Amino acid sequence: MASSILPAPSISRLKSLLFHSSLLKPKSLSTYNSCFSLKPISNFATRSKTHLGSSAREDLVILGIETSCDDTAAAVVRSDGQILSQVVSSQADLLTKYGGVAPKMAEEAHSLAIDQVVQQALDNAKLKENDLTAVAVTIGPGLGLCLRVGVQKARKIAGKYNKPIVNVHHMEAHTLVARLINKDLHFPFLALLISGGHNLLILANELGNYTQLGTSIDDAIGEAYDKSARWLGLDISKGGGPALEKLAQQGDSDSVKFRIPMRQHKDCNFSYAGLKTQVRLAIEARNIKSEIPICEASEEDRKARADIAASFQRVAVLHLEERCQRAIEWALKIDPSIKSLVVSGGVASNKYVRSRLENISEKNGLKLVCPPPSLCTDNGVMIAWTGIEHYIAGRFEPPPPPNEPDNFQYDLRPRWPLGEEYLQGKSEARSIKRARVHPSLTSIIRDSLPLQ
Numbered sequence: 001m002a003s004s005i006l007p008a009p010s011i012s013r014l015k016s017l018l019f020h021s022s023l024l025k026p027k028s029l030s031t032y033n034s035c036f037s038l039k040p041i042s043n044f045a046t047r048s049k050t051h052l053g054s055s056a057r058e059d060l061v062i063l064g065i066e067t068s069c070d071d072t073a074a075a076v077v078r079s080d081g082q083i084l085s086q087v088v089s090s091q092a093d094l095l096t097k098y099g100g101v102a103p104k105m106a107e108e109a110h111s112l113a114i115d116q117v118v119q120q121a122l123d124n125a126k127l128k129e130n131d132l133t134a135v136a137v138t139i140g141p142g143l144g145l146c147l148r149v150g151v152q153k154a155r156k157i158a159g160k161y162n163k164p165i166v167n168v169h170h171m172e173a174h175t176l177v178a179r180l181i182n183k184d185l186h187f188p189f190l191a192l193l194i195s196g197g198h199n200l201l202i203l204a205n206e207l208g209n210y211t212q213l214g215t216s217i218d219d220a221i222g223e224a225y226d227k228s229a230r231w232l233g234l235d236i237s238k239g240g241g242p243a244l245e246k247l248a249q250q251g252d253s254d255s256v257k258f259r260i261p262m263r264q265h266k267d268c269n270f271s272y273a274g275l276k277t278q279v280r281l282a283i284e285a286r287n288i289k290s291e292i293p294i295c296e297a298s299e300e301d302r303k304a305r306a307d308i309a310a311s312f313q314r315v316a317v318l319h320l321e322e323r324c325q326r327a328i329e330w331a332l333k334i335d336p337s338i339k340s341l342v343v344s345g346g347v348a349s350n351k352y353v354r355s356r357l358e359n360i361s362e363k364n365g366l367k368l369v370c371p372p373p374s375l376c377t378d379n380g381v382m383i384a385w386t387g388i389e390h391y392i393a394g395r396f397e398p399p400p401p402p403n404e405p406d407n408f409q410y411d412l413r414p415r416w417p418l419g420e421e422y423l424q425g426k427s428e429a430r431s432i433k434r435a436r437v438h439p440s441l442t443s444i445i446r447d448s449l450p451l452q
Helices: 011-019 044-048 092-098 103-124 144-160 170-181 221-231 240-248 273-285 299-334 351-363 380-392 441-448
Strands: 004-006 061-066 071-078 083-090 134-140 165-169 189-194 199-206 209-215 340-344 367-369
Touching (some): 061 144, 071 380, 144 165, 165 170, 165 380, 189 299, 199 299, 221 299, 340 351
Parallel strands (some): 061 134
Antiparallel strands (some): 071 083
């Protein structure tokens, strides 16, 4: 199955839409007025410990839709693990122009692309909407404006064709896609999820049951990569992370003495805001001008940029390694049966990151499981597969009404924890904003289960 990548909607088209704001219908950013509509089943705990390959019906076909941030994605996946289609529309041009994700522009790009992306996913799978078992869609965490586009499209399809809908947690999807590509991956396992917006260390006890060992207290590693790449004058049209990784290969990783974050805090939480500041100061001290592209820089200037990139990457990943090592120790105390470390999310595509974490895994007797790069970045496959796992567990909503009003208040969860926080993992350095945080996925599912 070859994935399809669609071009991003043009910036001029987006500007036109924004200028003629009267053409746009008002959109609600997010709501917190409902929880999962769950269908509890008494034998969920037993079934979730068995890999789907041995127990699932092979005739389930689910469409997955993902619009949580800056990529519009859809995919069709069967419950036997066959990926029937995968389509992604990137917003790389917008990221380059604005130096990051501009929520309103991202929302409009999703709105322009969503119909074509979903239709191409169905066409590539040679299926019609009536052939689907259900529709799965990301409802959080992410940007509320962007989430709304995907949820609206998913509910429109589900309502029109009378299909159940599965609400998906974005970070759980990054975790569970590893079970699609590795049939021997069983619960429990440890997972490190690393992306532009999230750093998360979780113990995956079973489907829908997660213990959070560590998280970002400010910026995630992907954000640090992207900002550093931009300050270094790199071409970020294909992502700041890949551009910086490539430049770092030409530099001396010991040339700039950056401090490793949070060494005084003996927990598993992450902080990259301070490292970003160190990089910016190093760039200013060497009089590097980000407005001068690296391709036009002098040889001396290029060498200075490469040294900063290599030194940044070494320290950024050392921070990951230290936190991962402690999380492995904690996880094995909680459950000594853990055999695998899953590393997923966009930054998991970085070869240097993978090689360093491979060493940590081997040192602790764990198997490192990384999805292929196309399934590490945001994609519809992971949403469809997570939908399949929860559909089989009996957790889905009935078909929505075929004609929901334009002002319908969708259940969007921009700030939505995945697991319950491990008591020992609470950081004294915590600066996480807790306002308007939805109850965790784990607590919602736990509270929905019948009393034994």
